[in-house]
Amino acid sequence: MTVPTIQTAGLTKGYGDICALKPLDLQVAEGEWLSVMGHSGSGKSTLMNLVGGLDRPSGGSLSVGGQDLSALSEDGLARFRREFVGIIFQQHHLVPYLSAVENVMLSQYFHSVPDEAEARLALERVGLGHRLKNRPGELSGGEQQRVCIARAIINSPKLLLGDEPTGNLDHKSTVMVLELLKELRAEDRFTVVLVTHNEEVAAWGDRTIYLDDGVLVREERLRS
Amino acid sequence: MNRRRWLIKLLLAALAHRTGRTLLLLSVLAMASSLATALGVVSLSMGKRVSEEVRKYGANLVVVPAAARLEVGSGGLNFGAISDPAYLDQGRVEKALASGGLKAERSFHLRGALRMKDADVLVEGVNFADVRRLFPWWQLRGGWPGPGETVVGSDLAQRLKLKAGDTVELTGTAQTLKLKVSGVVVTGGEEDDLFFLALPELQGALGLPGQLTEVRLLVSAEGDTLKDKAAALQPLLPDAKVREVRQIARTSEGLLAKVKLLMTLVTAVVLISAGSSVTGTMSTTVLERSREIGLMKAIGGTRWEVLLIFCGEALLLGVVGGVVGYLLGSGIAVFITRTVFSAAPEFIPWLSAVSLAVSLFLALLGSVGPMISVFKLDPVRSLRGE
Amino acid sequence: MFAAKLLPQLFAFFGIAAVVLRGYPERRRPLAVSVGAGFAVGAAVAFFLFRNFPGSFPFELIRTVVGASFFLFWGIAVTALYRSSERALPDASGRSSRLDAVAAPVIALGAAVTAGALAACRFSGNDAPLGPVPALVLLLVIGALLAAAGFFLEAKLPEALTVSRAGTLGGVVALLLLSSSYLVRLDLFSPLSMKVMKGCHDFVHQFMESVLIPDHLFVRPQIWGYIGILFSKEVGFWGGMVIWFTPFLLVAIAVRFELLPSVGHIRQGAQRRKLLAAAIRQRRMKLIVPLLSLVLMAGAAYRSSFPDVEYWDPKPIPVAADPSGDVFIPRKGGEVDLSDGKLHKYLLKGGAREVRFFVMLTPTGKLTVDLDACAICKPDGYGQGEGSVICYYCKTLIPLETVGKPGGCNPVPVAFSEKPDGVHINGVTLVNAWSTTVQSTGAKKEGGK
Structure with a gap:
């Protein structure tokens, strides 16, 4: 049996007095597509930040890809993020003064060395071969999100995290982005964790968990 | 990349x-x-x-009549004023220097205005032997003057279109001098605007025998001792002022x-x-x-x-x-x-x-x-x- | 006080231990032992030499060894650069590891023996606080302790800090040179720059002058000006600097141009880039030791130019010749006592010329009168150190016994007659000796004026 990509036991996170995440036991297998559903404030973003190494748990154990994240230093977490995780944001968060290809190269820069040819290929993979030199301001929402995906997968992460990746997109773009993610996953075999409040988006996954007020209330397996 | x-x-x-x-x-x-x-x-x-200006001045002590003000510097650093007509007595200065026991190179100067054609020109009477020794930076085109000869500052020479060999006529209160220009002097300083002639000749022309406007001394001493020397010399010359050149440079x-x-x-x-x-x-x-x-x-x-x-x-x-x-x-x-x-x-x-x-x-x-x-x-x- | 004087040698030894261990990490334990043992052997050999060969022979020997190591390193550095320019990957085959099996112990032992001898040199002078036997014991203990410290502290250095083979040798050589530069008698930089200057000088003389006559048709005055530069002191200094630092730069360049591993066969871009980045980082870390060596060499050159020794150098006393041209120096006059074995400097003013000369009693018991200048160098004069006088210009030490003998950088002796009341010198002889000496040294080397 393979080691699960994400394994938590009694994972909690509190901000001051507020408990954002009640003790949570979760396992995500390698290559699985997990959708996390819940209302805003239900703790789903908190879970994503913890799993992505952006934040530290208040209690419990959290291991991602076999690494115990609570044991890592601040810089160790950064190194974990750049080698292991690709993140897609709702607001894209592209650097406004860099072109599409340069935005992808920024990720390469922090990971190791920039390689423009490879960054171009990644953009071609997400279907943006014709918009390499455009800045984010000149791209549509769907295109920006595809740059974001190219940036997230450029370092061959084992885990792709999406924080409402389609939240700002119309229906057509949403389907395109999710289709793209599906294709990429089929090729690169990374694990996907998507946080969403959209049932339709969640339906693309293998499994959906429902969080409410920091508690896992329901789990639904769609396919295995 | x-x-x-x-x-x-x-x-x-x-x-x-x-x-x-x-x-x-x-x-x-x-x-x-x-x-x-x-x-x-x-x-x-x-x-x-x-x-540099201070060094250029050569002398490090200057004796001037008590009423007079000093004129020093050159080019852009000219901060002095034309002196009032007050004079030093050459004999008394020499006596004071001798009794003060001061080992110093000295140069006597008398400055005055003489009339040339219908304009006044500034003339300085000096002993050329002293000048040659004390102001080695004088660049002379032509020769050092003998009796009845004069040296013209380069700026003045240019203005008056004079060159070595020309003759000028300078009229003073007492007598008129007919002088041959023996050379043109360049110092880059105020000297370039003056006529120079032998001290006795100028004293004669101005009717001021034995009178001086300025004595420059090159005392071989440095720093504080120079100040002491000036202070020692001062009482011997009651109607004169002894100043360090540094003091003058202090203006600039x-x-x-x-x-x-x-x-x-x-x-x-x-x-x-x-x-x-x-x-x-x-x-x-x-x-x-x-x-x-x-x-x-x-x-x-x-x-x-x-x-x-x-x-x-x-x-x-x-x-x-x-x-x-x-x-x-x-x-x-x-x-x-x-x-x-x-x-x-x-x-x-x-x-x-x-x-x-x-x-x-x-x-x-x-x-x-x-x-x-x-x-x-x-x-x-x-x-x-x- | 004395312990502080020994510190550079000990620091150098500790550094050598650390560099060698880092350079050959697969043989750490045996190397640490051999480094410690080598230090002990070196110290013992040095004491043996001091005992059996009084005089300068032991120092000459040690200096030769250090100098030879430097020139050996020159060869290695050039080879390293050549190998890196072959654009071949650093081979990980058996050949280099077999070479290592020989090179590692040789470098470790050689360096440690030399370092031990250098440390022992500190105990050679008369001011040493310990006799030879306690000093040797002390050095054995310190050597063992430092080797152990090197062994344990080297393990604490970050793992990423690696050294290339040539870099290891470079670090060792730089530390040895630094160590020897703290011992005035073993200094190498000044003799080196002196040699460069002389070589350049001779070259210009013998080659250029036979080819070019001063009013040659094609040689304009400016060109003569440039040729004149070849005669100046700066040539010696800068030439020495070039020879001094170049091998370390060569090693650094060789590291910089080391080929990165080929990553073409790796399909995944991220992995490929990661490998590249790691290789680049490793290459950069390999630059640290050569660059540190450069700093050490700069320290050694500085030490050599401004040695931390105070020389007896009295202010010259002005003297005058009497009407018959005789310069008389009383045996005892004022605070001066000619027979106290110290340097006594005098200044004779003859017209516009000034002649500096000195009178001293050599250990052989004879008075000697010499110019404060030698036949080779610019007349910077001499100072008196322990058992020798030093030429300020070329930093050559002249043993007191040989002062008064002509030749080389010895002070130029002047004929004199010794009377019971003092020393009589002919003023004209003095002035002539000075002007002929200084004309051929002082004037010529200052830009060929």
């Missing part, structure tokens, strides 16, 4: 994105470092010039000091305000770019790597500001010295290092606070837009 090249490209792109703010920072830094450069250029080259030194003080104050004010405006601008920038910083951290940049990017920006600004500041500062220095001292400053290349240092120091010091917040910034919060 090379990591370093990519970093520089990234920095340039970021700076170019905020053109206005970049230009503002650059001009602030350039302004501050240019003032520092100008201060350096002015004080260094003018200080040197003042001390005083002006220089005032200009320097003013520039120092301005520079200090500009440095402080530049530093705070760098801090302000950098803080705003960092605040505005907090999402970007958060993103860089989220996609795997360590705190140090992200800090390096922002420090690199400050560094880049500092270097460019320093270079521009040096060029600008040299220009300001030229302007100041031209208008205040009417002299050209020196070109001092090593001040570019000072200018660069000032600019870099300001840029880095000003961004310490913002850099700390860059370092500490939490990616989760900044990405959420808090």
Whole structure:
């Protein structure tokens, strides 16, 4: 049996007095597509930040890809993020003064060395071969999100995290982005964790968990 | 692509994105470092010039009649006034010097105006033997004068279209002299505007036998002892003033000091305000770019790597500001010295290092606070837009 | 006080231990032992030499060894650069590891023996606080302790900090040179720059002058000016600097141009880039030791130019010749006592010329009168150190016994007659000796004026 990509036991996170995440036991297998559903404030973003190494748990154990994240230093977490995780944001968060290809190269820069040819290929993979030199301001929402995906997968992460990746997109773009993610996953075999409040988006996954007020209330397996 | 090249490209792109703010920072830094450069250029080259003037004067003690004022300096550093008609008695001065036991080279001067055709010209009577010994920088085109001959200052010669071999007629209160020009003298100083003739001849022409307007002494002593010697000589010459040449140079030194003080104050004010405006601008920038910083951290940049990017920006600004500041500062220095001292400053290349240092120091010091917040910034919060 | 004087040698030894261990990490334990043992052997050999060969022979020997190691390193550095320019990957085959099996112990032992001898040199002078046996014991203990410290502290250095083969040798050589530069008698930089200057000088003389006559048609005055530069002191200094630092730069360049591993066969871009980045980082870390060596060499050159020794150098006493041209120096006059074995400097003013000369009693019991200048160098004069006088210009030490003998950088002796009341010298002889000496040294080497 393979080691699960994400394994938590009694994972909690509190901000001051507020408990954002009640003790949570979760396992995500390698290559699985997990959708996390819940209302805003239900703790789903908190879970994503913890799993992505952006934040530290208040209690419990959290291991991602076999690494115990609570044991890592601040810089160790950064190194974990750049080698292991690709993140897609709702607001894209592209650097406004860099072109599409340069935005992808920024990720390469922090990971190791920039390689423009490879960054171009990644953009071609997400279907943006014709918009390499455009800045984010000149791209549509769907295109920006595809740059974001190219940036997230450029370092061959084992885990792709999406924080409402389609939240700002119309229906057509949403389907395109999710289709793209599906294709990429089929090729690169990374694990996907998507946080969403959209049932339709969640339906693309293998499994959906429902969080409410920091508690896992329901789990639904769609396919295995 | 090379990591370093990519970093520089990234920095340039970021700076170019905020053109206005970049230009503002650059001009602030350039302004501050240019003032520092100008201060350096002015004080260094003018200080040197003042001390050169003093050295050029040759003599280090001057005896003048008590009522008279001194005229000294040359070119742009001419701060004296025409002396009132008051005279020293040659015999008494010699006696005083002898009894004072002062070992000194001396040169007697009598200055007065003689009429040439229908204009007054300034004439100085000297002993040419003394001049040759005490003022070795006299450059004479032609020969040293014999009896009945005169030497013309180069500027005056040009104005009057005189050259060696010409004859001039100078009329004094007592008698008229017909003199042959034996040579033209160039010193680069006030001498260039005078006629020189043998002391007794001028005393005769002016009807002032045995009278002098100035005695220059070259006392072989330095520093404080010179002051002592002057003080010792003074009581022996009650109706005269004994002064150190340094004292005279002090006038120009005083002006220089005032200009320097003013520039120092301005520079200090500009440095402080530049530093705070760098801090302000950098803080705003960092605040505005907090999402970007958060993103860089989220996609795997360590705190140090992200800090390096922002420090690199400050560094880049500092270097460019320093270079521009040096060029600008040299220009300001030229302007100041031209208008205040009417002299050209020196070109001092090593001040570019000072200018660069000032600019870099300001840029880095000003961004310490913002850099700390860059370092500490939490990616989760900044990405959420808090 | 004395312990502080020994510190540079001990620091150098400790550094050598650390560099060698880092350079050959697969043989750490045996190397640490051999480094410690080598230090002991070196110290023992040095004491043996001091005992059996009084005089300068032991110092000459040690200096030769250090100098030879430097020139050996020159060869290695050039080879390293050549190998890196072959654009071949650093081979990980058996050949280099077999070479290592020989090179590692040789370098470790050689360096440690030399370092031990250098440390022992500190105990050779008369001011040493310990006799030879306690000093040797002390050095054995210190050597063992430092080797152990090197062994344990080297393990604490970050793992990423690696050294290339040539870099290891470079670090060792730089530390040895630094150590020897703290011992005035073993200094190498000044003799090196002196040699460069002389070589350049001779070259210009023998080659250029036979080819070019001063009013040659094509040689304009400016060109003569440039040729004149070849005669100046700066040539010696800068030439020495070039020879001094170049091998380290060569090693650094060789590291910089080391080929990165080929990554073409790796399909995944991220992995490929990661490998590249790691290789680049490793290459950068390999630069640290050569660059540190450069700093050490700069320290050694500085030490050599400004040695931390105070020389007895009295202010010259002005003297005058009587009408018959005789310069008389009383045996005892004022605070001066000619027979106290110290340097006594005098200044004779003859017209516009000034002649500096000195009178001293050599250990052989004879008075000697010499110019404060030698036949080779610019007349910077001499100072008196322990058992020798030093030429300020070329930093050559001249044993007191040989002062008064002509030749080389010895002070130029002047004929004199010794009377019971003092020393009589012919003023004209003095002035002539000075002007002929200084004309051929002082004037010529200052830009060929």
